[in-house]
Amino acid sequence: xxxxxxxxxxxxxxxxxxxxxxxVLATSGSPQDxxxxxxxxxxxxxxxxxxxxxxxxxxxxxxxxxxLAGTPTAVWLTPEAHGVDMVGDFVGDVLAGAGDDVVxxxxxxxxxxxxxxxxxxxxxxxxxxxxxxxEIREALTGSAVVVLEPDALATAEDCxxxxxxxxxxxxxxxxxxxxxxxxxxxGHSAWIAPEVMAERLVRAGVEDARGFSVNVxxxxxxxxxxxxxxxxxxxVPGAHYVVDxxxxxxxxxDEWCNPPGSRVGVAPAAVDxxxxxxxxxxxKPPGESDGRCHGGPDAxxxxxxxxxxxxxxx
Numbered sequence: 001x002x003x004x005x006x007x008x009x010x011x012x013x014x015x016x017x018x019x020x021x022x023x024v025l026a027t028s029g030s031p032q033d034x035x036x037x038x039x040x041x042x043x044x045x046x047x048x049x050x051x052x053x054x055x056x057x058x059x060x061x062x063x064x065x066x067x068l069a070g071t072p073t074a075v076w077l078t079p080e081a082h083g084v085d086m087v088g089d090f091v092g093d094v095l096a097g098a099g100d101d102v103v104x105x106x107x108x109x110x111x112x113x114x115x116x117x118x119x120x121x122x123x124x125x126x127x128x129x130x131x132x133x134x135e136i137r138e139a140l141t142g143s144a145v146v147v148l149e150p151d152a153l154a155t156a157e158d159c160x161x162x163x164x165x166x167x168x169x170x171x172x173x174x175x176x177x178x179x180x181x182x183x184x185x186x187g188h189s190a191w192i193a194p195e196v197m198a199e200r201l202v203r204a205g206v207e208d209a210r211g212f213s214v215n216v217x218x219x220x221x222x223x224x225x226x227x228x229x230x231x232x233x234x235x236v237p238g239a240h241y242v243v244d245x246x247x248x249x250x251x252x253x254d255e256w257c258n259p260p261g262s263r264v265g266v267a268p269a270a271v272d273x274x275x276x277x278x279x280x281x282x283x284k285p286p287g288e289s290d291g292r293c294h295g296g297p298d299a300x301x302x303x304x305x306x307x308x309x310x311x312x313x314x
Contacts, residue, residue, distance in 0.1 A: 002268065003036035030064065032210040036102060036145050036181045036253035037279040042072035043101035043143070046096065050287055050303035057304065064311050065304065072268050073246065073285040074104040074147065076300070077136065079124045084132045091139035098143045104281055105180075105218075106147045107136065110168060114151060115159040119257065119291030119299040126168060133175050140179040147183050147242070147283055148172055148209075152218040153200040154187030170205035181210040183242055187226035188215045190252065198235035211239035212277070217284035218244070219262055220252045233276060246282035249314050258306065263313030286310050 045051075050073070054065035075094055082090045095103055101135025108130055113123030124132055140146075152169060156162045169184065176182050184206050186197050201212055212232065215225045222245060229241045245265035253259045264286050271277045289296035296303055 007184075021247060026200070030177055030206070031142075031179065031181045032131060032177060035270065035272065035278045038212070038272045040270070041101045042268055042281075043098040043103045044065065044070055044072050045049045045103075046097070046242070047073055048073060048075075050307065053302055053304045053307070055285070056169045056267075059191065061304070061308060064139070064308055067153075068287060068307055068311060072104075073280060073282040074106045076108055076285075079109040079128075079132055080122055084128055084135060085126075087132055088135035088139040091136055091144075093139045095139065095143045101143065102145055103143050104145050104147060104283065105136075106283060107149060107172070107176075108131070110152050110160070110165065112159045112165070113149075114155070116155045117256070117291070119159040120151075126164065129168065133172050133177065135181055137175050140176070144180040145183070146176055146180045147213045147216065148176070148185060150185045150213075150283075151187070153185060153197065153204055155191050156200060159263045166200070166203040169204070173205040173209050177208050182208075183211055183213040183240075184209050184230075186214050186217055186232060187214040188239075190218075190220055190254065194228055194231035195235065198232045201232065201236060206236055206239055209239075211236075211241045211278070213242050213244065215244040216246060217290065218256060219248050219250070219259060221248055222266065222280075224252055229276070240276045240278045242279045242281050243277065244283040244285075245280040246284055247310060257290040258296045259301075261276075262308050262310055268311040273304065279292045 017068055037094045048069055050065060051069040054062055054069045057065050077087060105138050109123050109129060111126055111129055114120040123171050156165045175181055184201055184204055185199060228293060233239055247262050249263040249265040250261055266280050268281045270279045286300050289301050289303045291299040
């Protein structure tokens with residue numbers, strides 16, 4: 001899903017922005033004000049690919065896959081699976097089933113999606129993309145938390161129209177922020193330097209969001225990701241963040257596509273310690289392929305053998 005270029009983490013003060021001061025988030029009176037995970041359960045979606053695989057398995061494999069299916073993971077929204085005419089109903093059905101539990105929704109349909117890795121290439125043209133976002137917004141309730149467009153900022157300068165991408169992300173934040181906490185995706189510690197990512201987050205409207213996500217669909221360690229996130233916050237000190245710990249239970253790796261030897265990480269849960277870390281989440285569902293590498297199926301397809309390997313290694 002993403003190309004990894006390991007860069008040194010720059011300590012200390014990051015590059016200041018045009019205004020000459022660090023950006024402080026101003027989110028008074030909105031869903032962006034509070035940690036949305038504290039005091040609430042994360043939703044276990046019964047229609048997940050892991051649940052379907054568990055139903056088809058037998059013996060020990062079924063037991064292990066049932067354990068995976070019983071762990072809360074994010075629900076991904078793509079226009080390929082749920083287009084403009086379908087996505088609102090789909091989101092509404094998921095949230096209705098969740099009740100008061102928190103549903104993590106990943107919005108993943110931006111134009112020129114995955115222009116670098118190509119394994120997850122696709123998305124919508126700008127006009128339909130905006131309409132798709134509007135349908136999502138209309139279906140959101142207080143149960144929803146949005147992780148917005150994994151990889152979109154990390155690949156922005158490598159794609160065809162960076163200015164359009166920043167504008168679309170800023171518009172997406174503006175559309176969604178009144179109905180759900182929003183975390184703009186910020187790549188991971190082995191990809192884009194923190195001061196560069198901080199500038200991109202600001203261009204994409206992070207000041208109107210809850211904050212950002214790190215390590216989505218990647219394998220970097222908790223320690224590396226927490227350090228990276230805190231350095232981003234040198235420029236956006238009001239931002240909170242979430243870490244994808246679904247597959248980072250082994251050592252960090254430069255491979256981004258189904259690296260052998262991976263294992264699940266810390267179980268998803270809220271963090272309530274007065275830090276900027278809101279939660280560890282399993283955003284990329286463990287067992288879903290990164291693409292056709294190391295024997296894997298297409299990106300996003302559930303791969304039972306890999307899921308069992310991730311669990312066995314843990």
